[in-house]
Amino acid sequence: MMDRTTTKQVFVGSVPVGGGAPVAIQSMTNTPTTDVSATLDQIHALHSAGCHIVRVSVYNTEAAEAFKKIRENTTVPLVADIHFDYRMALAAIAYGADKIRINPGNIGSKERVFAVVAAAKEAGIPIRVGVNAGSLQKDILKKHGGPTPQALVESAQEHIALLESAGFYDMVLSIKASDVPTTVAACTALSAQTSYAQHLGITEAGTPRFGTIKSSVGLGALLSRGIGDTIRVSLAGDPCEEIPVAKGILQSLGLASGPTVIACPTCGRTRINLVQLAEEVEAYITPIEKDITVAVMGCVVNGPGEAREADYGIAGGDGVGLIFKKGTVVKKVSEAALIPELIALIEQDQ
Structure with a gap:
């Protein structure tokens, strides 16, 4: 099985994809492209949120x-999304x-595909070969009885062979289905058969709530196996909402830098407003561009011990709490002073 350290690297603008490069985050504008001002605003908002490549x-x-x-x-790397019209x-x-x-x-004849390939080759840009469960060739669907993982892989291999026959090798492959197991199985099988970089996503994942769950499960399963060089979390709504989810998936797997909040789920011993404290801590550390972990625990008895691996933390009691660093208690303060004292400690070390 190929993995992200051995896939063929291409560049999308200044962003490397594959070959062991950091996993790049992508999204797509949903403004009318003909509204140049609105589309530019969305591109820059996505980039500011942490999106590396915009389609x-x-x-x-x-x-x-x-x-x-x-x-x-704009200087943000841009991917042109084309369907049907090769022109x-x-x-x-x-x-x-x-x-x-x-x-x-769906581009048309072989000659039209080759015209696109020739232009991309002359311009020195890669092509993302997209295969979706909803748009497979009829003969492949008939052969496999539906959009199975094997059908998706066979379709991708046909497209790869077509582009390679034209002497084009700067490809990024993308196999997507709205079904998580199908996507995971197809991408896993494809990674064993090619050395091209893969773009991961669960297509039509759904609303922010369910789309986040499906994308996290599917992308997490693949990325944890070393599969995937660039990702997109597809959510119905503002595309800027996709970026923190994508960043969170990568951070949870140790594939991206940034701050992390650990918070206990609360229990009957909790005597402070832990949810509010955790939200305040998360809002404070999100802009920090360092790998720090902050724990918010609801029990002064077990808190520091359970979160001893965190860089910083607070553990609340009944109106009071502990500030700790690397599992060692620094001071005991009132509940009202927990956040200010925690912030002071973090800023003291920055």
């Missing part, structure tokens, strides 16, 4: 012309796309 839909001539203006006004891919490449996303199965 923009180029669906007609007007959108292509808008993409040109968008490209001229939009050619236009986006000419207008400075850093990567093209196509499903070779």
Whole structure:
């Protein structure tokens, strides 16, 4: 099985994907591409939130012309998302796309696919080969009896062979289904058969609540096996909501830097407003760009011991609490002073 340290590396603008590079976070604008101002605002909001690569839909001539203006006004790496019309891919490449996303199965004839490949090759940009469970070739669906993991892999392999026959090898592969087990099985099988980088995602994952759960389970299962070089958490709503989820998935697996809050689930011994304290701590440390772990515990008896591996922490009692560092109690303070004293301790060490 290939893993992210051995996949073929490509560059999307200045962002490396594959070959052991940090897992890149992606998202996609949902503003009308023809609304250049709104799309640029969303691209910059996504980038500020921690998104490394942004995909923009180029669906007609007007959108292509808008993409040109968008490209001229941002340095954020941009992927042009193309369906059906190969001419939009050619236009986006000419207008400075850093990567093209196509499903070779819906672009049209082999000649049209080769035209896109030739343009991408000349521009020196990669192509993301997208395979979705909802758009598989009819013969493959018939052969496998539906969008099975084997069907998805076979479709991807057909597309890979097509692009390779044109002498193109700067690919990122993406197999997606809305079903988590299907996606995990397909991506796992594909990683054993190719050395190309993989873009992971659970397509049409759903609302922020259920989409977060499905994406965390699916992406977490693959990333923990060393599979996946770039990810997108697909949520119905503001795409900026996808970024903290993606960052959280990577952080939970030790694949991204940043602060972490540990908080106990509370129990009958809890005598402080632990939920509020945890939210205040999380709001404070989120902007910190260092790998620190802060624990918020509801029991002064077990708190420091249970969270001894945390860099900093607080443990509340009945109106009072403990401030601790690496499991060692620093001081005992009133409940009202817990957050200010914790912040003072963290800032003292920064």
